[in-house]
Amino acid sequence: MKARSSLSLTLIAAASLTACGGGGDGSTTAAGSSAGGTATALAAVGAEGASVNVDGREISLVKVSxxxxxxxxxxYVYNIVVKNNGTALTNxxxxxxxxxxxxxxxxxxxxLGAVDANATATPFGTITIRHDRSLPFNVSAMAWSVTNSAAPAYRATIPTEVAAAAAKISADPQIKALLDDQSTPAAAKSRWNQFLELVRIPSPSREEYRSAAEIHRRLVNEWGFSPSEVMTRADGHVEGTDVNIVDGQPVYNACVMIKGSxxxxxxxxxxxxxxPKVLMEGHIDVVNPETQPPASDPWNHIKLQPYSQAVVETPAQLAAxxxxxxxxxxxRIIENSEYILASQWFTNTTAAQNGGGVRIYVPGYGDMMSSTSNGFALAAAMKKxxxxxxxxxxxxGTAGEEGKGNLAGMKQLYGFDxxxxxxxxxxxxxxxxxxxxGGIINFLGSYRFEMRFTTPASPGPNRPSAAEAMASAIAKIADVKTPHELRPGAPRTTYTVGRASCQPVPEGGTEPPSCSxxxxxxxxxxxxLNEIRAVIExxxxxxxxxxxxxxxxxxxxxxxxxxxxxxxGLRPAYVAQSVDNPAVHAGLQSGIATGASTTITVGTGSSSLNDNVPANTGVPTWQFGLGSSAGGGGGHAFWEWGTRGNPATEVSRMHRALTGILTVSGFHAAxxxxxxxxxxxxxxxxREVVR
Structure with missing residues (x-):
């Protein structure tokens, strides 16, 4: 293919442009430009070398199709790139x-969303023009305006074709057949049993190989996929990525492909x-246990406790x-009286308390095997x-979201260095x-350092101490002012001096060998984030x-x-420039199409999720939930628990997720x-990959 190029339009005669505001027929969805990709926008219609601009803002076009x-x-469909002038745009x-x-x-x-003065915006929206090649293209007649919209900044502009696509997909007979199948008692029981059997497997962050292996086995032996459709290997390797090792360790993702046309x-x-690919993912790792248990007792124990009893406070109470x-x-789950007790479902915690419900204690119940397991149930249903x-x-099923996992699973999939x-x-x-x-689009970034202070070769009195060096570093860090403290209005930035510990002093010694x-x-x-790092490091x-x-x-x-x-540890930060991209459009419109939601407004808050990596890389993100819980607590703690929710909620959430994902990927309708x-x-x- 030809090398990708673009052509800046620079205004020669202001009189040749109009300055209209408003109007239009709505934005379109994201479209990338082909690497090694396409002819210049204007050259495609016979206007190579022409130039124009708008109020000092340069607008470049790159042909999509x-x-x-x-x-x-x-x-002709084009992406646009806008190089702003000295006036910032808020929306x-x-x-x-x-x-x-x-x-x-x-x-x-x-x-365009928010664009700083003199910054460059690369929105996901596209323009479409129709040109008759029997006539010359008159570049001087191209009339552009760049203005601030009066609409709320976090209200999306849903393209009409996205709304139509979501409506068509959500009502498609093939989708209805899948949902009817998943609505049967047999399917609800199958999903529940699958969840219990997967969440029982200990899956510490960076040691998820047992969970990944079981998912790989079921994909081929039970869920209808061929080995060639399984995209991950037991040794943690993914073909095609340029990052297969993170923090010196393999990455135990478990991925399967639904092949498109x-x-x-x-x-x-x-x-x-x-x-092109669309990714749906949920993590399979947990905070507890921190390492795989011994072979003598290799499984999580799933304990059941009546609501009438107090939530446990110690591991000993849980074990008892x-x-x-x-x-x-x-x-395989044994369907005995305990199973029947745990399998009762309720609409909320009050109903569970009054109806004989139980707390089901197991790491990963809510965060997040219930949703991830149903992701694979949906994959199997799509295949069927x-x-x-x-x-x-x-x-x-992605690895490394929790604790020191360092978002390893996503870094592998997105080649994040x-x-x-x-x-x-x-x-x-x-x-x-x-x-x-959650539908989060802003992502809180973080740097995490674990530093080790080592004792001199011959420790003793009147010699430097690792503990004192660490204390000195802590004292210096404690005096650091954050950007938010130094400059009112700067983004809120925080730092925490976390765990400080020293190795035991050897027998007969006076100093610990090291402190961390x-x-x-x-x-x-x-x-x-980089500013505070430059001060603290x-x-x-x-x-x-x-x-x-x-x-x-x-x-x-x-x-x-x-x-x-x-x-x-690095969780890359990201603040959305605009809410208008394919993932957000599909996420919002799928809620409208399936009756799950009516809003086209996105929240302004930020969180720290797997999505940090794709968002920072430039790939638009959205989050669905596929689980159903009547109650729960203890996330990230040894006493994490949940109570089964309505299986019908899982199906309705599958409906929304499937509608949204297929809206982006495209769909062969019935x-x-x-x-x-x-x-x-x-x-x-x-960053460009090197191949």
Whole structure:
């Protein structure tokens, strides 16, 4: 394919442009530009070399697609890139209102969102023009306006074609058949049993290999997939990514593919051999236990406790509960009286309290095996009912979301390099759908450092101390002012000096061999996160140097306290520039189409999820939830528990998620028509993959 190029439009004569505001027929959805991709926008219609601009703002066009309408008439779809002038936009909108004789603007409105002064915006929206090639393209007649919209900044502009697609998909007979099947008592029981059998498997962060292996086994032996459709390996390898090791360890994701039709098209675009994909994922790791248990007792014990009893306070109290679920040697649930007790479902906690419900104690009940397990149940149902997308859909159980997992599963899938802080998106995902619920689009970033202060080779009195060096570093860090404290109005930025500990002093010794310190820094924006890091990170060495200087020791010598980095964690930050992208559109409109929601407004809060990685890489994200719980508590604690909720809620949530995902991926409908993908075929990235 030709190398991708774009053409800036620079205003030569202001009189040749109109300055209309408002109007338009709505924005379209995301469309990527092909790497190695497309002809320049204007060159495609015979206007190579022409130039124009709007109020000092440069607008570049990159062609996404062209479609022949008749012998000489073609429709062209373009992404736009706007280089702003010195005036910031709080909720900007770019609109192409006219393009001269022979050219019709079919869609000209593109939401830009917030754009800083002199910054560049790369919105997901597209414009569409229709041009008759028998006539010359009159570039001087292109009329643009860039204004601030009066609409709330976090209210999405849903394209009419997205609304139509979601409505069609949600009502499709194939989708209805799948949902009817999942609504049967047998299917509800199957999902429940599957959840119990998966959540029973201990799955500590970075040691998820047992859960991944069981999912791999079931994908082929029970859920209807061929080995070639399983995209992950037992050793943690994923073909096609450029990141298979994170923090020196394998990554135990478990992914399966629902094959789409797009790659067989003669005009199919790809990114370095990878055709477009939509990802639906939920993590399979837990905080507790921190490591795999011994072979003598290798399973989680699923304990049952009446609501009339108080929630446990200690591991000993939990272990002492006599009632627990039983499993056979093949890890199949035994349907005895305890199973019947646990399988009762309720609409809420009050109903469970009054109706004889029980707390079901097991790590990962709510966070988040119930939703992840149902993600695989949905994958199996899609396979069974031959649901055919246009783009490939990957359904993954991801590793490393909790604790020191460092978002390893997502970093593998998105080729995220910690040292560079960039993602190559080597598998070419065009949208990401998490299964933690919430509809979050802003993501709190963090840096986490675990530093080790080491004692001199010959420790003793009147010599530097690792403990004192650590204390000195803590004291220095405690005086640090955050950007928010220094500059009112700056994004809220925090830091925490976490666990500080020392190894036991050896028998006969006077000093611990080493001490370790954990420090966590958080901010919703990369710039302020980097700012606080630049201040705090040198404090570790400053504490060491101060302690060595007290005793006249030279840093790095055998008689000096040393410093080493034991572990570095990065959750990349992201603040949405605009709410208008394919994932948000599909997430919101799927709620409307299925009756689950009526809103087109997105919350302004931020959270820290798996989505941090794709969002920071440039891939739009949304979260659905597939579980159903009448109550729960103890998330991330040894006493995590839940009570079964209404199975019908799971089915309605499947309906919404399936509608949203297929809206983005495209769908072969029962009537023989094809609902086109709402996202372009080339995903975004912040680093090019090297192949």
């Amino acid at each position: 062209e479609t022949r309408v008749s012998r000489t008439v073609f429709d 900007g909108v770019a609109e192409l209102t006219g393009a001269g004789a022979g050219t019709t603007v079919l869609r000209g409105l593109v939401p 797009y790659s067989s098209r003669p005009d199919a675009q790809h990114y370095k051999g990878q055709y 509960i006599p009632t627990e679920l039983s499993f056979d040697s093949s890890n 009912h031959n649901i055919k997308p246009v783009y490939d859909i990957w359904i993954c 910690q040292a560079l802080g960039t993602g190559s998106n080597p598998l070419n995902f065009v949208a990401n759908f998490g299964l933690e619920g 310190l954990e420090v966590d820094m958080r901010s919703p924006q990369v710039a302020t 040198p404090m570790f060495q400053a504490g060491v140097s101060a302690e060595n200087a007290r005793y006249g020791r030279t840093d790095g010598s055998a008689e000096a306290v040393g410093l080493q980095l034991d572990w570095y 009537d023989g028509t094809i609902v086109p993908p709402s996202a372009g075929p080339i995903g975004r990235r912040t």
